[in-house]
Amino acid sequence: MTGGxxxxxxxxxxxxxxxxxxxxxxxxxxxxxxxxxxRSPYPHARIISVDTVAAEAHPRVxxxxxxxxLKQRGLAWMPTLSGDQQAVLVTDKVRFQGQEVAFVVAEDHxxxxxxxxxxxxxxxxxxxxxxxxxxxxxxxxxxRDDLDGTSSNHIFDWETGDADRTDAVFRAAPVTVSQDMLYxxxxxxxLETCGIVASWEKxxxxxxxxxxxxxxxxxxxxxxxxxxxxxHKIRVISPDxxxxxxxxxxxxxxxxxxxxxxxxxxxxxxxxxxxxxxxxSTAFARDFHMRGELAADRDGKIRxxxxxxxxxxxxFNGAAQPSKFPAGFFGVFTGSYDLEAAHCxxxxxxxxxxxxxxxxxCSFRITxxxxxVERMVDVLAFELDMDPAELRMRNLLCPGxxxxxxxxxxxxxxxxxxxxxxxxxxxxxxxxLRKEQRAERVRGHLIGIGLSFFTEAVGAGPRKHMDIxxxxxxxxxxxxxxxxxxAVLRIAVQTQGQGHETTFAQIVAEELGLSPDDVEVxxxxxxxxxxxxxxYGSRSTPVSGAATAIxxxxxxxxxxxVAAAMLEVGAxxxxxxxxxxFVRGDPDSGRTMTEIALAAxxxxxxxxxxxxxxxxxCVYNPPNLTYPFGAYICVVDVDPGTGKxxxxxxxxxxxxxxxxxxxxxxxxxxxGLADGIGMALMESIAFDAEGNCLGGSFMDxxxxxxxxxxxxxxxxxxxxxxxxxxxxxGVGESAxxxxxxxxxxxxxxxxxxxxxxHADMPLTPAQVWRAIQxxxxxxxxxxx
Amino acid sequence: xxxxVAVTVNGTEYARDVEPRLLLIHFIRDExxxxxxxxxxxxxxxxxxxxxxxxxxxxACTVLAAMADGRIVRTVEDLERDGRLDPVQQGFVAxxxxxxxxxxxxxxxxxxxxxxxxxxxxxxxxxxxxxGQICRCTGYENIVRSVRWAAQxxxxxxxxAETL
Numbered sequence: 001m002t003g004g005x006x007x008x009x010x011x012x013x014x015x016x017x018x019x020x021x022x023x024x025x026x027x028x029x030x031x032x033x034x035x036x037x038x039r040s041p042y043p044h045a046r047i048i049s050v051d052t053v054a055a056e057a058h059p060r061v062x063x064x065x066x067x068x069x070l071k072q073r074g075l076a077w078m079p080t081l082s083g084d085q086q087a088v089l090v091t092d093k094v095r096f097q098g099q100e101v102a103f104v105v106a107e108d109h110x111x112x113x114x115x116x117x118x119x120x121x122x123x124x125x126x127x128x129x130x131x132x133x134x135x136x137x138x139x140x141x142x143x144r145d146d147l148d149g150t151s152s153n154h155i156f157d158w159e160t161g162d163a164d165r166t167d168a169v170f171r172a173a174p175v176t177v178s179q180d181m182l183y184x185x186x187x188x189x190x191l192e193t194c195g196i197v198a199s200w201e202k203x204x205x206x207x208x209x210x211x212x213x214x215x216x217x218x219x220x221x222x223x224x225x226x227x228x229x230x231x232h233k234i235r236v237i238s239p240d241x242x243x244x245x246x247x248x249x250x251x252x253x254x255x256x257x258x259x260x261x262x263x264x265x266x267x268x269x270x271x272x273x274x275x276x277x278x279x280x281s282t283a284f285a286r287d288f289h290m291r292g293e294l295a296a297d298r299d300g301k302i303r304x305x306x307x308x309x310x311x312x313x314x315x316f317n318g319a320a321q322p323s324k325f326p327a328g329f330f331g332v333f334t335g336s337y338d339l340e341a342a343h344c345x346x347x348x349x350x351x352x353x354x355x356x357x358x359x360x361x362c363s364f365r366i367t368x369x370x371x372x373v374e375r376m377v378d379v380l381a382f383e384l385d386m387d388p389a390e391l392r393m394r395n396l397l398c399p400g401x402x403x404x405x406x407x408x409x410x411x412x413x414x415x416x417x418x419x420x421x422x423x424x425x426x427x428x429x430x431x432x433l434r435k436e437q438r439a440e441r442v443r444g445h446l447i448g449i450g451l452s453f454f455t456e457a458v459g460a461g462p463r464k465h466m467d468i469x470x471x472x473x474x475x476x477x478x479x480x481x482x483x484x485x486x487a488v489l490r491i492a493v494q495t496q497g498q499g500h501e502t503t504f505a506q507i508v509a510e511e512l513g514l515s516p517d518d519v520e521v522x523x524x525x526x527x528x529x530x531x532x533x534x535x536y537g538s539r540s541t542p543v544s545g546a547a548t549a550i551x552x553x554x555x556x557x558x559x560x561x562v563a564a565a566m567l568e569v570g571a572x573x574x575x576x577x578x579x580x581x582f583v584r585g586d587p588d589s590g591r592t593m594t595e596i597a598l599a600a601x602x603x604x605x606x607x608x609x610x611x612x613x614x615x616x617x618c619v620y621n622p623p624n625l626t627y628p629f630g631a632y633i634c635v636v637d638v639d640p641g642t643g644k645x646x647x648x649x650x651x652x653x654x655x656x657x658x659x660x661x662x663x664x665x666x667x668x669x670x671x672g673l674a675d676g677i678g679m680a681l682m683e684s685i686a687f688d689a690e691g692n693c694l695g696g697s698f699m700d701x702x703x704x705x706x707x708x709x710x711x712x713x714x715x716x717x718x719x720x721x722x723x724x725x726x727x728x729x730g731v732g733e734s735a736x737x738x739x740x741x742x743x744x745x746x747x748x749x750x751x752x753x754x755x756x757x758h759a760d761m762p763l764t765p766a767q768v769w770r771a772i773q774x775x776x777x778x779x780x781x782x783x784x
Numbered sequence: 785x786x787x788x789v790a791v792t793v794n795g796t797e798y799a800r801d802v803e804p805r806l807l808l809i810h811f812i813r814d815e816x817x818x819x820x821x822x823x824x825x826x827x828x829x830x831x832x833x834x835x836x837x838x839x840x841x842x843x844a845c846t847v848l849a850a851m852a853d854g855r856i857v858r859t860v861e862d863l864e865r866d867g868r869l870d871p872v873q874q875g876f877v878a879x880x881x882x883x884x885x886x887x888x889x890x891x892x893x894x895x896x897x898x899x900x901x902x903x904x905x906x907x908x909x910x911x912x913x914x915x916g917q918i919c920r921c922t923g924y925e926n927i928v929r930s931v932r933w934a935a936q937x938x939x940x941x942x943x944x945a946e947t948l
Contacts, residue, residue, distance in 0.1 A: 009877050016885030017873040019820015019860035023886065026819040110803065191824045191832055191886040191920050242822070242886030243920045275825040497884030497921045667880045670923030698829035698918070706911040706924040 004510020007663035010502040011516075012240075012495075021240040025272050027197045027210045033062055035258050035271035036112035038102040038119050039281065040094035043130070043352040043691030044141065045123035047090055047101070054118040055104060060111035062265050064119070065103040065257055067091035075260055078226045081250050081468055082326070084317035085146070086355060088253040093126065095143055095315035096354045097693050098280035103257035105269055128352035128691035129153060132289060132312035135349040143315055143350040153350040155317050160331045160408045161343035169304040169341045173295035179379045182760045183368045185287040185312070185353070185685040186678075187279050187695070188360040189703060190496070192242020194282055195272035196255045200262040206233045207262075211255060213238045214248040214494050215534025218471065220526045222251050227259060238524035244496035245675075245736075246359030247283045249320040249536045276696045283320070284353075284685055285360035287312040288368045292376040300386050302395045307333055307344035307372060312351050319357025320536065321364045322466035322473065328358050328365030329457050331408040335373035336417055336455045336629060337395040342407035352691050361675060361736035363456050364537050374452040374741035375758065378748065382757050387434070388451050388745065389425060393418060396453065403722070410457055412627045413729075414719045415655070421453060423715045424631035424653040433635060441753060446638040447648075448750025454632070454738035457625045458730035459542020468533060474621040475539075476530030477547040479508065479555055481614035483601040485594030486518040489548060492532020493540040494524055498732060499664045500540065504548055506660050507726065511552035512559075512593055513579025530617065538628075538730030541660065542721075547620035549725035554616035561610050562600045563591040626721045626729035630654040632673075632742040638750040643768030645681055645747055647708065650739070653715035656731035657724065662716070669735040670712050676739020678704040680747070684762050791852045793818065794862035802849050808842075809833040811849035812859060820860040820889050824918075831917025834890030835859045841894050843916075860889035863896065871934040872896050881930030883921035890917050895931045904935050 015021050052064040067089040070076040077085045090101050102119050106112035127141045134140060135153040144150050170176055197210040207229055213219045216236040224231040241248065254271045261269040273282070289310040295303045311327060313319060321328040327346040334342045358364055377395075381388040396417040397404055404412040430449070437447040463472030478490040489508055493500065505519035522528050532544060556576065563581035564571040567589060574581040582590025591599070600614045635649040650673055659665045682702040685695035695701040720727025740761065747763045748756055751771055759771035786801040793816060800815050812818050812835065823845055824832035833844040836858035863870040872895045875881065882888040891914055898905055898913040905913070910931045911924070919927060 010880070012885070013877045013882060016882055016888050017869070017876050017892070018864055019818070019889050021820075021885050023819075023822070025813075025823070028814075028817075110805070189920065191830060191884070191918060192822070193824070240885060242824075243884040245920070275827065275830075497882075499883070663880050667883060667922060667926055670925045671883065671919075671921045672923070674920075674923035697827050698825045699827050703918050703920070705915045705918060706928065707915045709924050711907065711928070712923060712925050 004506045004516065005660050007661055008502065008516065010499045011505070012499065012501045023192055023240050023242050024195045024197060024210050024212050027239065029197065029199055029268040032197065032268040032270055033105050033107060033261070033265060034109035034112045035261055035269050036104050036109060036116055037100050037254055037257065037277065038116045039277065040097060040099045040101050042094055042123055042125050043097040044095060044126040044128035046093040046126060048122035048124055050102060051120040052102065055115040058111065058115045058118060060107040061104060061115045062107065063105040063261055065089060065260055070260060073260065075226065075256060078251065078256055079222065079469065080316055080318040080355065081320040082317045082357070083323065083469065086316040086318060088256045092146060096352050097691055098277065098354060100253040103261060105261040105265055130352060130687050130689060130691045132310055132349055132351050135351050143352055155313055155348035155350060156326045157345065157347050158326045159343065159345040162341055163343045166304050166306050166341040166343035170293065170295045170306060173303055174298050175296045175384065176293060177376065177379050177383050178291065178293045179376060179758050180291050181375055181758060183286040183288045183290065183371055184761055185284050186360055186683045187284050187685050187701060188245035188247040189279065189701065190243030190245055190247055193273045193275060193278040194248060194252055196258045197268055197270045198258040198262040199268035200259070202266055206235065207259065208235045208237065209259065210237045210239055212241055212248045214244045214496060214536050216494060216524060216526050217492055217531045218468065218533055219251055223259065226256060236526045238494050241494065241496040245361045246285065246536055248496065249359065249534070250283055250318055252282055275698060279685065279701050280693045280696045281354050283318065283356035283359040284314065285356065285358060285362055286368060290368070290372050292372045294376050294380050296380055300384055300391045300394050302337055302339060302380065304339055304341040305334060305373060305376065309344065309346040311346055311348040312353065313348050313357050314351055314353040314355040316355035317348065317357065318355035320468065321358050322460055322468060324465060325364065329363060330365040330369045332366055332406065332410050332455065332457050333369035333373050334406045334408060335370065336397060336453045338397050338401065339407050353687060361672060361733040363458050363733045363737055364460065366456050367737045370452065370454040370737050371741045374454070375744065378745045379757055389430060392451060392453050393421060396421065411624055412455060413624055413721050413723060415627065415629050416717060416719050417453065417629060420629065420653045420655055420717050421631040423717060424633050424651050427713055427715050428633045428651045430633070444640065446640050446750040448636045448638060448746035450634045450742045450744065450746025450749055452632045452738050452741040452745060455627055455629045456538070456734055456737055457627055458538035458733065459622055459626045460537050460539055461622060461625055463621050471533060473533050474619050475532035475544040475547050476617065476619045477544060477551050478530050478617045479551045479615065481555060481597045483598050485597040487514060488520045488522060490522045490529045491544050491548065492529050493535040493544040495535065498535065498540060498668065499661065503660045503664060507545060507548045508552045511549055512556060514593060538732040541728050542626045542724060542730045543620055543622055545728055546622065546725050547618045550620060551616050551618040554618065555614050558614050558616065559593060559596045561607065562596050565604055565606050566591050566596070566599050623723050626657065626724055628654065628656040628729040628731055628734050630734055630738050632738045634742040634746040636746040636750055638747060638768060640772065643765035643772065645763055645768060647677055647710050647743065649713060650710050651713045651715070652735060653717060654731060654734055655717040655719050656734065657719060657721045657729040658727040659718065660728060665731050666714055668732050669714060672733065672735025673712050673739045674704050674709050675736040676743055677708055680740045680743035680761050681763050787850060789849050789853045791855060791857055793857045794859060804850050806849045807845055808847040808849050808852050809844035812844060812857065818859050818861050822886055822889060824886065829918065831890045832887055834893050834917060836893060836897065841897050860892060863892060870896060871937050872899065872931065874937065875930035875933035879926050879929040879933050881922065881926045887917060887919045891919065891927055895934065898931065899935060903938060905931065
C-alpha cells in the first residue's frame, strides 16, 4: 500500500493487542530496587521531626531519603514549569495533603510500602487555605513562606483586551448578563499512573531513566538543571505511555527521589505511584472561578465579553504553559464570535492543595475559556428567550473574515463556522428535537438540547512568543533514507496513544510516495531523537507534523538533483509524481525514490556542492498557531424525580483541517467527548473544609464508563490551515474542550421549566436536584 | 513468611513461594513476567488487570495469588494461538479499539468471555459487559465496534492475522 493520507490500521496496535507493549512498569533491570513515597496526611503542617531509624533497620530496606538527605545534595527543591519552586521532599512544612515527605528504597515494593509505616513524622498542624476565594483575605494563612519577600498567597495578575473600551460597550449596551461559574478541579487520570525507572551508572556517569513523560527532551534538561549532571550524560526514554492528557508533562518529586535513590544505592530504582497518589498529588486541571459578562443588543447581537477569574493553583505554581501566558491561552475567551470589545483579568493564588494548573487535554486553559463563553451565550439566550442555535448563528464569524484577529489579538487562521453548525444541526435533526422537547415537557419529561461552538488555538508555538522555562517551542525532526529506499523518521513529540508511529509515517509517505510500512518512526528516546518540546496542547501535528512534511520535501528536492544526475538532464526539467521524478514531457524517463536512494549512496557523480545521501533535518518554528473548531450538540434526558442525567445523543462536527488518518482523528474525538461527559456530570477533585482531598480514588473520582457514554455521532468539515504545510490543525483536545459546555447547556436546557439559568459542574444527580430546588450554586462562589 | 502457590497460567503450571498477601496481578506480572496485564487503580474500578480465573474474568488487583492456587488463569498473552490472532484482537485493530493500549488487555479478555457465552451480543450487551472497566482514550465507541467486528468474524479464515 503506497500513498499517505487516509484511514489505515495503526502500526503500534500489533504489540498492544498481544500484551507486548512496554510501559514503564514493565521495565525490569538487574538489581532493580523499588521506591515508595511517604505522604503527608495534613494539608498544612510544620515538620518537627522525621525519624527514619526503624525504617532503615528493615531488613529489605536499602535507603531512606528525607528532605534533609536531599538538601545535602542540593535536591530538596526543583523548578516547576512555571518557574516556581516545588519541594521534592519537604524540609520546612507540608503544603498539601499527599505532599512528599520521605522516600524509601527497598528490595521489593511490598517491603518499601511496609517501611513507610515505620517512619515516624511529627507534625505541627497549621490552619490551611482551602477556599481560593478566601486566599487573599487579610490574615489568611501564608502558604509560601519559603519564598523571599512573599507576604500573601497572591501569585500573579494577568489581563488581556481593552478594559476601557469594553466598559464603554457595556455601559451603552441595551442588554447585559452576568454569571458566576466554577470550572471545578478535575484530574486527567490517565489509566497508567506516573512512574520512573532511574538507572545511574557510576563509572560512565550516565543516568538513564525510563519515565512516563510527554516531553522527554524537556525532562532531560530539567534533570540536568536539578541534579547538576551534564545533559549529555542523561538519557530519557519514554516507552509506551498509558495515556497522558497533560498529566505527564511536568516532572514530579517521585522522579527525582528515584534518581537520587539510584545515585545513593548505585542500583536502578523503580517508582510507580498508586492511583491515590496520582489523584492526590500529580497535576490537577482547571479550578477556575469565573465571572462572565456579555453585552448585547436586544436582537441578540453580542457586542462584548468581560471576564474575571480567580485561579486556584494549589501549593506550588506548577502550571505547564508558555511562560508569557500565566493563564494559558485563556485569552481566546472571545470564542467563535465577532465582537466589538473584550477584556479579562485573571488572578492566580496559592492554596493548600496539590500543585498543577494546566492539564487534562485543556489546550492551555482553552477548555475554561470555551466553557465560559459557551455557557454565557446560553445565559444570554435564556435572558432573551432566544433559541441558542439561532443566537450562535447570528454571532458566528463568517468565512470571509479569516484570517481574523480577535479582540485579544489572536489571529484565527481559517474557518467556516456556520457550515459546521448547520451540519451538526442537520445530523441532530435540530428542529424535530425541539418539537419533541416541547411535546415531552407537557408530559413532564425533561429533554435538554445543548450546543457549544468552540475555536481552539493549538500548536504552540511561535518561538518569539512562546517558550517553556525559556525553551522556545520549536521542534526538530530528522529523516534518513536508507540505500534501499526505506526511511527512518526521528521525532521529538511523544505519543501517549495518539498513534504517531502510524500518522507520522503517513506524512512522509504522502510527501515521498512511499508506503507508510517503509517508514519507521523513532520517538521516545532522547539519545535517538532531536530536541523538541513534546506532546501536549495538541501540538504534535501542528508543529512536528509540519516539520515532518518539510523535512520530507527537503529529501524530495535532494532526490530531484540526484535523479537529474542519473538521467543526465537539468533538475528543472524534472517533474514529481508520488514516488518518482520524471522528465517533463517524457513520463517514461524517470527514476523512482528507491532507485534514487541507491544512486544517492553510490559513486554516481553529483553536481558540485551537492552532498551525497538523502538524509535531512529540520527545526520547525510555527508562524502561528492553528485554530481547529467544531459544533457540538448534546441531547439529554433528565429524571425530575432523581436529578439523574442520561446522555441520549451527542453530535460532534469537528474541523481540524486536513486529516492525515481520519480513523485516528475520530478516535481522538470519541475520547474527548467522553471526557466532557465525565467533567460535566461526574468528575471533581473536591476538598472538605479542613483541606482533605475527597477525590483520592476511583471510588470517589468518578470516570465515565461505556454505560454513561452514548454512541457518538460525528461529522466533519475540512478547512485547511493556510500556513501549515499540509493544511492540518491539531485535534487531540478539541472534543474535551468542546463537549463539557454542550453537556451542561443540555442539562440546563432540560431544567428550563424550573427557571434554572446555571448550575455548576459536576451535574451529579444531587447537584441537578439542588438546581431544581432553586439552589444551583455553591454559596462560596461569589467573586469580589 | 511465604507459601507455595501453584497456578496454571496460559496452559503452563507455575509453582512459586510467595507472600500470602501477594496480589494475583503482581504474581502474573512480577513473578511470571507476563506484563500484558496491567495495574491501574487498586480498587477494582478500572479493569486494566482483568484476567480469567477458571474461565471467568476477574480483576487481578483484588485477588490474592494464594486464591488462585490450584486454579487456571488465562491472560492476554494466550489470546493469540499458533500464530493466529483471536478475532477479538483482529477486531481491535480493524476498528481502532485502542489508543494508548493500557486498558486493551482487560477489555479483550472480557470481550472474549462475552463472545464465548453470547456469540452475537448487541451494543447494549457489550457496553454492559465492559462497564466495570475504564478506558480514557476511546470513549468506548470503537471498543464496542471491535467486539461487534469479532462477533461478525468468528472464524476469520479470510482474515489471517498477518493482514491486519
